[in-house]
Amino acid sequence: MAQLILSPLAVTAGESFNTGTEAFKQGKYKKALKYFEVEVESGNNSAKLRYNIGVTLMKLKRYSAATIYFHGLLNDAKWRDLARYNLALAAERDKRNLIAAKHYRIVREGAATEKLRNMAAHRLNYLAGDNRGEKELPWLATMSLSAGRDDNAFALHNEILSDSTIGADNFAELFAWGQYRLSGTKNNGWRVHGYGFGRKYEEYENLDLASVRTALSRDRQWLGWNTELGLAAEMVTLGGEPVSRQALLLAKMAKAWGRSLVSFTFSPGYYSGGEEYAYLDGWRQRAELSWQRPVFFTETRLFYRYDDNDREGQEKIGGDYYSYSPARHALGGSLDWKISPKWHLSTGIEYRRSLYGEKNRITDSQGNVDSYQRESDRVRSWMGAKYRITPNFSVSGKYQHIDNEENRDVYTYDKSEFSLGIGYTF
Secondary structure (H helix, E strand, O other): OOHHOOOOOOOOHHHHHHHHHHHHHOHHHHHHHHHHHHHEEEEEEOOOHHHHHHHHHHOOOOOHHHHHHOOOOOOOOOOOOHHHHHHHHHHHHHOOHHHHHHHHHHHHHHHHOOOHHHHHHHHHHHOOOOOOHHHOEEEEEEEEEEEEEEEEOOOOOOOOOOOOOOOOEEEEEEEEEEEEEEEEEEOOEEEEEEEEEEEEEEEOOHHOOOEEEEEEEEEEEEEOOOEEEEEEEEEEOOOOOOOOEEEEEEEEEHHHHHOOOEEEEEEEEEEEEOOHHHOOOEEEEEEEEEEEEOOOOOEEEEEEEEEEEEEOOOOOOOOOOOOOOOEEEEEEEEEEEOOOOOOOEEEEEEEEEEEEOOOEEEEOOOOOOEEEOOEEEEEEEEEEEEEEOOOEEEEEEEEEEEEEEEEHHHEEEEEEEEOOOOOEEE
């Protein structure tokens, strides 16, 4: 059965089809694909040809492209079981295990042949961790180190920066993430996880930023959804001084619908800024809805995020007041291309609208009081590239631009960052 799944079927067809089939048998997959495409151009739209193109694309590791052909066979009674099994294989190899499990379950429960049902059941067990034996490790971790340049490290209004070099600085950045499964499997178990992040500037040490988080989560399946519920604690420092300590609830639900993956997260948290940053004390509620789906040769993701803040605010001597309680709506999307097994490109954009809940009060040098409510529109865009040298080691580059417009010019700014780095997955 494995040979049936991964090899094109030999059938009577035109010369280009036969030549393509022979090239496939010889392991010349690019050549085989060219001949199959010639057959399509000649008017052959048979299910057998579409299946052969799909498995050839699988051999070329073009999984997103292969799924287009397999999806087109799901309404064909003769081919749908094989097509769906291959959809599951493509999703699994593309690291989309939720979608893979969905297709495997359908094959396991309804395929016409016992052999195919057993193969799907085996893959499901593998994904659940039941048959991985020593291959499955209870832990996973990744680390990256990068260096770059920020042309407006203070995020100041551009006209304040009288010289283009003022506010620009080089930085080094370290990020590490890891998790350890305490019990059970990834679909039903407990794990601890966390991350650490640090950015150090070459000149402006008071802008050095660091954060660390640790969390305990319970993963399980509920009514067809993969869910996570947990608690986390996080600490953030700026210039080496504590800015806030946070306690958060982590809640997430994710489910595959067809070729799409829909997820919803909710994370309420309480912030304590301490003596120097007491104006940050208070609550933040964050909710996010995202939709992800392979489109042509890319993985497309759209999201909406809502933040609601209820913070103390900053009362100055003389009665001036600054609000730190914005309500924020963010809408964005990203595209990821795996153009080869080693090259991965990505790009994205996010628009964020912020409206502060309380009015700022500012007294000028003549004693006049200006009372206004802050409003801002921010557009953040980015692009990146990663080259995988080995399965675990990679190099990457990223460019990011932020354009922030507010109803008070002093808060309006734009900035660009670029960085190069290395990463390792353990």
